[in-house]
Amino acid sequence: MDGRMDAVVTWIQGTPVSEALRQSQYAFPAGETLHFVGLAMLFGFVAILDLRMLGVARQLPLASLHRILPWGVTGFTITFATGLLFIFATPEQYLNDWVFWSKMLFVALAGVNVLIFYAGGIYRLVETLGPGEDAPPPAKAIAATSLVLWIGVMFFGRMLPFLGVAF
Amino acid sequence: MEILAAVSDSPFSTWIRESESLFGYPMFILLHTIGLAIVVGVSSVVALLMLSGAPRSVLAATRGMFPVMWTGFGINAVSGLVLMAADAPTLAMNPVMWVKFGFIVAVVMLMRSARRFAAADTDVAGAAPSGRARKALAAATLACWLGAIVTGRLTAYIGGPDFFVE
Numbered sequence: 024m025d026g027r028m029d030a031v032v033t034w035i036q037g038t039p040v041s042e043a044l045r046q047s048q049y050a051f052p053a054g055e056t057l058h059f060v061g062l063a064m065l066f067g068f069v070a071i072l073d074l075r076m077l078g079v080a081r082q083l084p085l086a087s088l089h090r091i092l093p094w095g096v097t098g099f100t101i102t103f104a105t106g107l108l109f110i111f112a113t114p115e116q117y118l119n120d121w122v123f124w125s126k127m128l129f130v131a132l133a134g135v136n137v138l139i140f141y142a143g144g145i146y147r148l149v150e151t152l153g154p155g156e157d158a159p160p161p162a163k164a165i166a167a168t169s170l171v172l173w174i175g176v177m178f179f180g181r182m183l184p185f186l187g188v189a190f
Numbered sequence: 191m192e193i194l195a196a197v198s199d200s201p202f203s204t205w206i207r208e209s210e211s212l213f214g215y216p217m218f219i220l221l222h223t224i225g226l227a228i229v230v231g232v233s234s235v236v237a238l239l240m241l242s243g244a245p246r247s248v249l250a251a252t253r254g255m256f257p258v259m260w261t262g263f264g265i266n267a268v269s270g271l272v273l274m275a276a277d278a279p280t281l282a283m284n285p286v287m288w289v290k291f292g293f294i295v296a297v298v299m300l301m302r303s304a305r306r307f308a309a310a311d312t313d314v315a316g317a318a319p320s321g322r323a324r325k326a327l328a329a330a331t332l333a334c335w336l337g338a339i340v341t342g343r344l345t346a347y348i349g350g351p352d353f354f355v356e
Binding site for chain 2: 052055056059060063064065066067068069070071074079080082083084085088090091094133147154174177178180181182184185186
């Protein structure tokens with residue numbers, strides 16, 4: 024990123040929130056733990072829904088899984104909030120790092136994939152998918168794309184200490 | 191301690207710990223994360239279905255997700271052993287790591303019970319596992335996974351062979 028975000032980094036570093044997070048000995052351990060909890064909640068919901076659409080556990084009716092949507096949304100909210108915590112604590116480690124922005128790109132693409140699923144009418148094709156029924160090809164494509172994108176998010180997240188300039 | 195040192199001094203463990211290759215430590219820590227997301231995530235959703243009072247037919251159908259869960263668990267077990275071997279003297283002597291193992295042993299037993307409950311649900315004419323037992327199993331599963339995640343993260347901050355020495 025060649026320091027293009029330096030002004031933003033400097034502004035964040037000067038905020039009371041950033042200072043408090045850097046001084047706290049509990050912020051990072053708690054934040055990291057919650058980030059993994061949120062990740063498990065989000066990916067658990069995403070994986071079980073996507074795998075069902077791809078034909079795993081075909082006896083599961085999709086509607087019963089979709090009722091767990093608030094769990095997945097809560098997981099995403101937790102990961103988002105803890106992610107903001109990390110950025111505010113050490114903006115210089117993330118905002119000038121291509122690996123971080125690659126992770127954000129994959130999160131954004133996963134969001135677009137979700138939009139296409141709901142707003143693009145794909146969900147209407149599968150919301151009444153009953154036991155033993157196969158999802159149509161568009162839904163399978165959405166499901167496969169979703170799994171690849173979220174695994175990509177985990178890849179870039181985990182590679183932050185090893186690639187780029189974050190650590 | 192000598193055995194632990196021998197494990198971490200082995201050529202493979204040394205390579206995992208010291209190599210700059212992405213196929214070393216980075217790959218195994220990534221696999222550990224993906225395995226966690228799979229096994230904890232899918233297991234938690236199954237637990238939620240039990241807690242929410244889903245019909246027996248739905249709970250019976252969760253049998254199809256157990257191979258996915260066990261695959262995630264397998265990925266975690268193998269990657270976890272490799273990561274532990276790379277720093278065996280420190281990690282094996284960390285009491286927090288053993289608490290984590292306790293949670294994992296407990297949740298493996300709970301997952302096996304959940305699988306038996308799901309199998310019982312395939313016989314809709316047969317006796318269903320009691321709702322109370324099902325909900326207790328689900329709550330215990332979620333609690334143990336939370337415990338495993340918390341203690342797993344804490345091993346990076348507390349513990350080690352000298353941490354508790356006065």
